[in-house]
Amino acid sequence: MKEFIYDGSFEGLLTCIFYGYPLKEDVKITSQDNYIPSLITEPKEIKTEQDKFERVYESIENKLSPSTLRNVYYLYLSEIQGVETLIFNYIKLCYKYGDKINMAKNNDIIILVDRYCKRVSYESHRFTGFVRFKEIGPLTFYAPIEPDHNILPLLTDHFISRFSDQNFIIHDLKRNLAIIYNKTEVTISPLENKKGEELMLSSHMDNFEDLWKEFYKSVNIEERKNPTCQKRMMPTRYWKHLTEMN
Incomplete structure (x- = not known):
């Protein structure tokens, strides 16, 4: 297995993919911040190259599809452990079978791609209101x-x-x-x-915050309280920054 270390940027990640794609062996990609030294593999540090980034970016967008490029970017933003290697394997899968492979919902890689992209998309949508x-x-x-x-x-x-x-x-x-x-x-x-x-x-903004809290209380219907639904739609880990919940 070949292991690449990159600077954590999206440009650096696609540079790694440029150098890893032609290799016949498995490739593992890890950001510098998440790298843990190992006695099994000797990593290679890949420096970000703008021209390599642009070639991979344009290739994914034009030879595959903008939606596949979007998936790659959302996966990157997920910051889930090991996601860089998943992105690499996902891109290789798409180039091997074409963009239609995204419809193979029983494929293990596609299952993970869909799951992580939905998490990122859903959270970004939530925060437009939070x-x-x-x-x-x-x-x-x-x-x-x-x-x-x-x-x-x-x-x-x-x-x-x-x-x-x-x-x-x-x-x-x-x-x-x-x-x-x-x-x-x-x-x-x-x-x-x-x-x-x-x-x-x-x-x-203390006065305005007080008004907002009073408004929140006034529109609340006690008989229709549903704490389970509330926590599902507005998880408690977000409450510390919600004025009306303080």
């Missing part, structure tokens, strides 16, 4: 989140379309990353949790 902003300055808003998967890239377009005339930060506390939008440009940049705590301390 994000709670606090005002930290004139028309400047901050929202902390802790998603299971790296969904920030999937939230960007939604919140820009909703709040195009406001400055906002959506801070992923688990990954120390944040969407930062200033009404004209958007970036996903590193942001330490300590800085997020400082931004929260500058919030001056």
